[in-house]
Amino acid sequence: MLIVLPLLACAATALRSAPFPQNYGDYTVSRIPRQRQKAQPSELKITENVVELTRARSGRSLSSTIVHSMRQFGRSRVSRVANGTTAIDAVAGGQVFSASVVVGGGQEFSVVIDTGSSDPWLVTTDFICRDVVGHTVQEQSYCGFGEMYDPSRSLTYQPISDLNFNITYADGEYLTGDLAYETFTMAGIEVQNQQFGVVDRAAWFGDHTTAGLVGFAYRSLVSAYAGTDLSTDSPSTRCLYNPLFVNMFENENIAPVFSMAIDRDLDKGGVMALGGIPDIPHSPHWVSVEIEPVGVNQTNGQEVYEFYTIEVGGYAYSNVSGPQFNVYDNANPTKIPVVQNSTRAIVDSGTSLCYVPDAVADALAMAFNPPAWWSSDNDAYMVDCEATAPVFGVVIADKIFYVNALDLIVLVEEGQCAMGVQPAQGGLSILGGTWMKNVIAVFDIGAEEMRFAAREFYSIS
Template sequence: MALATFLFALSVSAAAIKLKGPPAAPIPHFEHAYTVNRLPSRGSMQPMSELKTVESVIRLTRGNGSSLSSLYVQAMRLQNTGREGSYSRLVTGSLPLVNIEQGTVFLAPVTVGGQDFDVVIDTGSSDPWLASTGFDCVDPYIHDDEPEDYCYFGPLYDPSKSTTFTPIPDRNLNLSYADGEFINGLMGYESFTMGGITVPQQQFSAVNYAGWYGDGISTGLVGFAYRTLTSAYAGTDPKLDKAGKQISYNPFFVNMYTSNTTAPVFSMAMTRNENEGGVMALGGIPDIPHSQYWISVPIIPVGVNASSGEVVYEFYTVVIDGYAYSSDQSAQFNPYNSANSRKRSLVGNGTQAIVDSGTSLMYVANDVAVGVTLAFTPPGTCDPSSRTDPTCYVPCHSIPPVFGVTIKKKVFYVNAQDMILQNGFDEETQMPVCISAVQANLKGLTILGDSWMKNVLAVFDIGAEMMRFSAREFYGLGIYGTTASPGGYS
């Protein structure tokens, strides 16, 4: 198969794949292992937030790149090192020049100090930062000085044009991401407005040193995880920053709800329209079609860190009941796993899964991925034991099986439109190559990515430490989008 390295390509930042702009990044190599640990609860939990339809709705757009937090997940699912709970980054050889990862970066508009920018929204990190005028751009891997446009940021933040910027003495932000990119900058307070909500004094970094491969649109990033993941340090010399010595501060969304500006909840709805991203609502849910029924499941605090101890990410992880799939389009399933010969039992019971809008596909246990691939009509091919090509391929004209993820006894089905993705063309036959949206996690972590999230309205209830899901109709996003497709609730 001409595109045999597809899944391996997912293990590196799609920011290294440039469709236009500066030259593509060299392929990064990662030698350290990653560990996964259960973390203690973040403190006293609040009652679940009332899910009101709110006006603080942000229209998301897509960028050309990978969610920075999802790089950890992609790294860990590739190769089991034989140590319990530990996975090594697989060294890759080449990248197919395909755009399968388009849309895994979601951008939102933000106004900072009276200046308008687009920023990456990342649910797996916490710090807000913007590249500022006069910053020094370097190559992320060899650290050679480069012109500004090499880092390929969007419009730059200019502190001199702001009347609300206040620098914080002796404080710096120092972030190194899993793909080798990094940023550093002085800290300050600034007015941030997103979705019509303003935090007048948000701590952030005006980045003045960056090893980055941008998308030509986004100027920085706003993290939506917890304050435990912030990366500010004392002093102004990043060479003196030590792991474990971070100074915590309130991220942007935490400031929103601790100041009682909004409820401690946000929600996301992805769209399958490749030209759109979706919507994000702050303090409630957007006014889009969805089922009247909700399920609620606790967020399990799971920490992921490099063995070197340099970086830690925390993810929104939930326990799922299992998977429902069959080539029989009229099949009925038994989410209670009780004795009922007329219904099919679930598989993969009690799996911990990361809900990640920064990953395109779904990654499940190897045997489940093989079973789903063979349930296509005609069936596909999938060999997770292959060290050269563990990709699950399907004929582009296949009829997908019924497939759903069961949470709290509710099956959330995936629209057939989301089950097959075209992955370029075969070099010899020039025929399109297609893959299943359900891929083997290669004994790594289970991920519910965009292919699943397009079918639900996902609510991140931070105060109650709960995630809540409602099935979405097979339509677009109403006033927030233009896509339409037939069907009913998933």
């Protein structure tokens, strides 16, 4: 039987970022051009295609590495922090979520879920582990992978010739290997002939549980390159292919949406639904806002990460009981005005905290009782663990999504707490875990919009 495999488009189809970039030291952030015709918004239906998310006990998320590099470049405050020397680093380092995937009809793996990269990849049982800094060969356990992929155990594994897989992350981690076709099943959805990276060399800070990664970003960030000589890999030799979720909605009759609901309980991760929303309690009121995808490029022009950004209508905060806010741009003496109208923010589950314009964070810190204080040792606002938190919310599409007071005080270590909302310090504003624990976040890739509903009976006005 003749099997027709998906084609990989190389070289001429590589996409360039839009003009007018923003520079953050070693990184440039640019608008990603639209890659397909914009579709009508998908109807949000409860789906059974749901996978449980597990929160890793250790490890820095890929997105937080870039976020903090850009914050350090824009820093306007004095800081004495050295990498990894403070207790808050474990919180500020982000959060890594993983999920289960079945490959080749029988091998089940835990993989990192990453909305900022595109490739699915797995490490093989015979891979060579190297140190990130010195690049010396190490024992496989040094790289910290869990159970690894064995191509010889699969009846559906098909190698792809004359291509190589090559990806380097912002913190120095890197992976190389080959490309192949394989059958992937996630959340009950099977995709045959899925292209993926077969990693045989890795420098990786693993969590001793996951064996790879599945990316949910646009396909412009895939890491397949023409030829087998890694030294010739460049943006001009990149070969585009459909990531796993793109193949799901293009070929498996799945709506082009995925959604996430993050759990506050650290022993749990949350849920991710593919093609719809999970069956969990939430407000009946939804809002929608256009996605503006942006790419993060290194100084050599290589794109290394992508973020989903949205327009934020402002931030609401008050230390009075039952405040009434004015979300509109007009004078209303009976209501408290929101601040920092019409800014852009990244929606990122991999960032634990929220990062907002400095003036917003400063004012919010003063609204705690007792007030939070700036710690140059931690490069963060710290707060009394027993403090009374103010009301805080984020305005999206003229609706305020409030953050539960429990999420505004983050335990760093025994007797030491940080504010769940921190200053961006000239970097990008981030709606991270502090805020995302309070919503269902829907990524409608087809319509290029995000939708949000408040969760667990949290207020939405």
